[in-house]
Amino acid sequence: MEELQIQEFVHRVSTDEVLRKELATSPDTVIMREGFSPRVARVIMRLVPHLAMEKSLEPSLYFWSN
Amino acid sequence: MAPEMSDASQFSVSSMAAQQNILRERLHRLLATLHPLLQYDVLQALKGAGKLLSQPDTEINSLAPILPAGIWPLLTLLIAQHLSPDIHPEYASSVAVAVECFVCALDLLDDVEDDDQTPIVRAIGIPRVLNVSTALLSLTHRAILSVAEQAVDPAIIIRLLNALHECTLTATSGQHRDLLAESRSARNFSHEECIEIASAKAGSIMRLACRLGAICGGADDTLCDRFSELGELLGIAHQLDNDCHDLYYLLQDEKDAVIPVEASGTTRTSIKSDLKRGKKTLPVVLAEEIMAALQKAAESSDGESKRYRKALQEGIIATWGICLLYRERARERLQEIEVQKPVSPELLFLLGI
Numbered sequence: 190m191e192e193l194q195i196q197e198f199v200h201r202v203s204t205d206e207v208l209r210k211e212l213a214t215s216p217d218t219v220i221m222r223e224g225f226s227p228r229v230a231r232v233i234m235r236l237v238p239h240l241a242m243e244k245s246l247e248p249s250l251y252f253w254s255n
Numbered sequence: 256m257a258p259e260m261s262d263a264s265q266f267s268v269s270s271m272a273a274q275q276n277i278l279r280e281r282l283h284r285l286l287a288t289l290h291p292l293l294q295y296d297v298l299q300a301l302k303g304a305g306k307l308l309s310q311p312d313t314e315i316n317s318l319a320p321i322l323p324a325g326i327w328p329l330l331t332l333l334i335a336q337h338l339s340p341d342i343h344p345e346y347a348s349s350v351a352v353a354v355e356c357f358v359c360a361l362d363l364l365d366d367v368e369d370d371d372q373t374p375i376v377r378a379i380g381i382p383r384v385l386n387v388s389t390a391l392l393s394l395t396h397r398a399i400l401s402v403a404e405q406a407v408d409p410a411i412i413i414r415l416l417n418a419l420h421e422c423t424l425t426a427t428s429g430q431h432r433d434l435l436a437e438s439r440s441a442r443n444f445s446h447e448e449c450i451e452i453a454s455a456k457a458g459s460i461m462r463l464a465c466r467l468g469a470i471c472g473g474a475d476d477t478l479c480d481r482f483s484e485l486g487e488l489l490g491i492a493h494q495l496d497n498d499c500h501d502l503y504y505l506l507q508d509e510k511d512a513v514i515p516v517e518a519s520g521t522t523r524t525s526i527k528s529d530l531k532r533g534k535k536t537l538p539v540v541l542a543e544e545i546m547a548a549l550q551k552a553a554e555s556s557d558g559e560s561k562r563y564r565k566a567l568q569e570g571i572i573a574t575w576g577i578c579l580l581y582r583e584r585a586r587e588r589l590q591e592i593e594v595q596k597p598v599s600p601e602l603l604f605l606l607g608i
Contacts, residue, residue, distance in 0.1 A: 192446065195576040196541060203569045228587075232579040239572055 191229050198223065198233060202240045213241035271323050271601055278307055278328050281348040282355065285398055289390065296387045297394075300359055300375050307355050326605055328355040330461075331468040333602040334482060338472025346405045350415060350471045353398035354464050357419065360391035361426060361460065368434060395419065414470050422463035429455025437533035441543040449537040450577075453494040454487060461490030481592050488585035489606065495578035498536035499571045506567060537577065541570035582608055 202209050212219050216237045220230050282301070286294050301308040307325030323329060328351035335347040363384050366373045376384055399415050429452050436444060436452070465486030469479040545566040586608045592598070598606075 191580055192450070192577050195580060196446070196573045199569060199573040199576060200545065203565075203572075228580065228583045231583060232576050235579055236572060236576050239575075 191226065194225065194229055195232060195236075199236070199240065209241055212237060216241070271329070274329060274332055274601075275307070275323060275325055277344055277348050278325055278332065278351055278355070281345070281398075282307060282352045285352060285356075285394055285401075288397075289394075293386070293390055296379050296383055297390055299378060300363060300384075300387050300391070301355070303359070303362075303373075303375055306359060307352075323605075325355060327358045327460075327464050328352055330354075330464045330486075330602075330605050331471070333599065333605060334465055334468025335472040337596070337598050337602055338469060338474050338478070342472060343405055346402050346407060347471055349398050349401050349405075350467050353395045353415075353419070354467060356391045356398060357395040357422075357463070358460060360388045360395065363388040363391070365430070368430065411470065415467055418463060418466045418470060422459045425455050425459040429453075429459065433534075436535040439533075439535065441535055441540050442547060444535045444540045444543070446537055446540055446544070449535060449540050450491065452535075453491045453498075453537070457494035458487040458490035461493065462487040478592070478595075481588055485585055485588040485592065485606075488581050488588060489608070492578050492581035492585060495537055495574050495581065499538050499574040499578065502536065502538050502567060503571050506564065506571075536574075538567060538570035538574040541573050542566040545569055 202212060208219070216234065220233055223233075225233060286297060286301075289297060298308065300306070303309060305322070305324065305326065307328055309324045328348075331354045332347050332351040335342050335350065363375065365371070366376050367381055367384055367388075375387075379387070396416070396419075399412065399419065402415075403409070403412060432448075433452050433456065436448075462483045463486070465482040466479055469482040474482065542563065543566075546563060585606075589598070589606065589608060
């Protein structure tokens with residue numbers, strides 16, 4: 190299940206400093222090693238700056254809030 | 256990223272404004288049948304933020320793109336026009352304003368059920384809000400039934416009404432589960448349930464907006480289903496995006512405001528607002544799973560408050576990732592739809608993918 194894959198990967202990166210550093214320096218290598226589907230890989234690539242460098246969350250993607 | 260008007264400069268702003276005017280004119284004619292006192296309150300509801308009759312927001316906000324008012328009925332209208340460019344404007348706009356009335360009615364019910372002090376609740380009070388919601392639900396049906404005057408096949412009208420009723424039952428089921436979830440512990444709540452509730456609530460409503468446009472535009476069952484799935488996936492993504500951003504900004508605003516509250520008989524650190532109300536949004540449920548794992552591992556010397564904040568931050572990032580996943584799935588549905596014919600830049604802008 191792709192949702193679970195994302196959730197588990199986020200948790201691993203949050204708790205594993207070595208993985209976090211590797212993700213910051215060579216995200217492609219990490220993503221390839223994890224064997225994600227192209228769809229999940231695209232999502233993880235978007236998450237990398239937030240996971241690896243603790244960047245602020247991007248502005249809301251969507252505007253259907255009203 | 257959310258589409259900004261500058262990114263979508265391929266389409267004509269005046270074209271979008273013209274569509275809005277068609278919808279507004281149709282909506283005003285629909286409302287003209289109401290008693291003036293009821294009409295006044297219904298108009299107030301339909302002038303709420305983002306609604307079709309709202310005034311444009313002149314405040315500059317770099318975080319929010321400039322958006323057209325009435326995005327729900329515009330979505331229905333543009334899908335109908337995409338599928339059937341020569342569709343009679345009265346037919347398409349009647350179905351589209353039905354969506355506007357329906358969404359507004361459910362929003363009002365949500366306000367009351369969630370005890371939200373929104374501007375309309377503060378302005379007219381709960382009893383009138385509930386009555387306005389009832390009127391809007393009736394206007395939804397009236398708008399759809401009015402297409403009989405355009406000599407629309409009765410079988411199509413029944414399909415439109417069926418889609419509306421299916422959505423009503425799904426959305427109210429989702430809302431019911433959401434309300435019941437408030438009294439349940441987040442630890443006994445699964446992330447699958449969170450997605451199911453998001454799907455039943457936000458997913459089913461955007462599914463309806465797309466499906467009615469597709470039916471109205473004469474799509475066959477396969478294409479109707481594709482548009483419906485596209486709407487549902489975007490609706491779920493939208494809900495998750497809202498949930499994680501609401502919590503994210505709350506954490507940003509309350510850096511030192513993590514407060515202890517009593518929950519389930521144990522002291523639990525929590526954040527104000529939604530958390531206090533017991534809403535089981537996905538980031539909150541994921542944070543509880545993370546907290547349970549951390550406590551089992553007992554490897555952190557951080558205080559509970561700090562650990563909970565960290566767990567919430569991780570829950571927010573994971574939720575945002577899952578939101579992106581649903582958008583990816585929606586994008587794939589759109590690609591399937593576009594095999595037949597590319598959608599207009601206006602519709603692409605509204606879909607936001």
